[in-house]
Amino acid sequence: MNIIRIKKYFPIFTTHKNLVYLDNAATTHKPQCVIDALTAHYAERNANIHRGIYRLSEQATESYDTARAQIARFIGARDASQIIFVRNTTEAINLVAHSYLRHHAKAGDEILLTVMEHHSNIVPWQLAAKEKKLTIRYAHITKTGELDMADLKKKITPRTRLIAVTHASNVLGTINDIAAITRLARARNIPVLVDGAQAVAHMPVNVSALGCDFYAFSGHKMYAPTGIGALYVSKKYLTTMDPFLGGGDMIRSVSLEGATFQDAPERFEAGTPAIEAAVAFGVAADYLTRIGMKNIRTHEKKLTALALKELSKIPGITIYGPTRAEKRTGVISFTSQNIHPHDLASLLDEQDIAIRAGNHCAMPLHTLLGIPATARMSFSLYTSPADIRTACRALRTIVKKLQ
Amino acid sequence: MKIDQLKKLQEYAQLSPYAGTMKKPDIHWEGENPLCGDMLSIDLRVVKGKVADARFEHRGCALSGAATSIFLDHIIGKQITALSRITLEKHLALLGIPVSPGRLNCALLPLRGIRGEGFKPLYIRT
Incomplete structure (x- = not known):
């Protein structure tokens, strides 16, 4: 390099x-190709996606879909439909708390976190826990700042409904052994959410190899614009999740009495998204792949x-x-x-x-x-x-x- | 902020004549800056409606510590009712060094405490 x-x-x-x-853990600066992608989108391909019956809209849709495929490839997702575009890691985690956990946990159930989490991987669970009367347990760290795997294992119980853990700590720098955690969880049929905000731009990430069910990350920490991020969802859980926000683009049909919804990923992307940011996000992913x-x-x-x-x-x-x-x-x-x-x-x-x-x-x-x-x-x-x-x-x- | 300026602030904070606590203060405030976790408590002795003496305990940056010491020096002898009228500008001017936007919360901690903005007074007896 x-x-x-x-x-x-x-x-x-x-x-x-x-x-x-x-201060790259807070946000990264942007390479020329990302800046160019933003301006090129507005100068050459700007239109709303999915609905227009004209070439410009079809081109904008194609750019947006390409970005989704680029992000899927970047993190080793098998299918682009497993990538949901969100604003950032925080929104991705909130989406899982809202659309998955709230519908699959009942009073007395448990969520297992670690003490090294960023507030964005604590507070959404606290909100859900308060609403559904859930218990949050925290796995501790060792004296050297590593995740205490024995403690984590001990805190998995028959009531654990989700394990949410950071891939890399934004304070200690610690890289957690996600594959080891998903092995523990899979044996007990517990989904694992990984906060990838501090990992995805700094090491090879392959969600299929990690075996996690949710992987959340932000664009702006990986050389892409702010206001765009992604949530990867495993096929197993993709179809079990309820919509997040309601509105345009996420529906199949609407009557005065109710609505039916699209499949993933559109199901979770209500309203016009940050199209140009998504396009530039895909460009950033390809830039990182080129460098390796x-x-x-x-x-x-x-x-x-x-x-x-x-x-x-x-x-x-x-x-x-x-x-x-x-x-x-x-x-x-x-x-x-x-x-x-x-x-x-x-x-x-x-x-x-x-x-x-x-x-x-x-x-x-x-x-x-x-x-x-x-x-x-x-x-x-x-x-x-x-x-x-x-x-x-x-x-x-x-x-x-x-x- | 320059090194010499920080040295001065550290001196103000560490060698302050107001460092410490007071037995049975007439007014006691304590709280923290939620952005960085700086802790501050202020004790005031009030005689005939005026601030007669002051003490503070502080765990935090030199800027918030020095700002508290300088602020307490300024309010001694002042009417207790006049404290809420001290403006942010006046408070910053007392410090005598430029404060960048990112450090305003540090510098304003004692004033916000006294005005009950940054944290809630635990109890007030006058």
Whole structure:
């Protein structure tokens, strides 16, 4: 991978020449092909999809359907109809809570989550649990920030109706062994939802091999526009789900007395979707495939190892999560003995270095770690070793001056 | 924010004459910034309707700690009824350094507390 050439392909780095962007877990920047896809759609193929009996509408529909096929291919789904376009990971998880769980769980049933989940993989379940009187159980983590598989296994009961787990933690970077979890679940006929927001742009993902039933992810964290994401649903559950939102495009027929609904995926996509964003989402997936997800993982693993090494040399810095790069993505959360994460982020910003500070929408995990906030660096395919050295050098200077 | 500015803020927060708690305060506020989990509690002694003394306990960034110390220094001697009229602009001006939009919540934590916006007062006795 030629990082200099890749970086040039992301116009933000031409506009902001000195920017060291290490907040890729929040959102990624966009390559030229994605930006071009957005403008080309509006300039050349703009029309509403599915309904128009004219060529332009048929072309827009074709673009939208192509994007669905591109996303299906990207994550190894067998059929494009298993991909439901949504706004983001949050909406995807809410869709499953609404359209699946609410109809398949009754009072006293259980949902099994982990303590390392993002709020978006906790709160939708809490809302459903409150409504249906369900119990939420949480699998714990080990001292090194890995999922405690023995604890997870112990917490699967005959009442467990769903297991929802992140593929990679947005705080600890921990990569969870999804295949091992789905093996446990399949034996008991429990569906598994995977929050793939922090994984899909950083490692090869094949939902068929993982064996999960739901896989949720956002476009904007994988170099595509905001406002578009996807939910993969296994064939087994695709036909058992009730509609999500009601409205246009998801119906087969409507009378004054009631309505019948389309099959998936249209069944779950009421109203005009973000067509241009979906098209650009597909383009982003193909761009990543061209670079190669294995190459991206290798590159980011090297960056992670470098950052772990450099950060551990700075006095007073505590790093959270697994110590070995093989076990984590390019997300590293840390604290400094003397400097609050927010102050650290402000000081680094003075030098055009963008990191994240706060609880990263994972308050339960931070409470468990006994800290109110962490500073977080997160990498992507355009992050260079020089970016990491620059950030760590700046960090070292700050820590030294404030001792 | 520059390193020297942060150093000054850290000093304000850590060496504040108002650091600590008060026995039987007339007014006690406590709460947190939900965005980052910063914790703050403020105790006030009120004599004849005026703020006579103040203390605070704080777990959070240097900016919110310093902002609290500076704010308490400003309100001592002021009528308790006048506190709710302190504007955001006046409060930020007291700090004397520019605050970026992303850090406004840190800087405004004590003011929002006093005004009952950021978190609910646990009890108020005057």
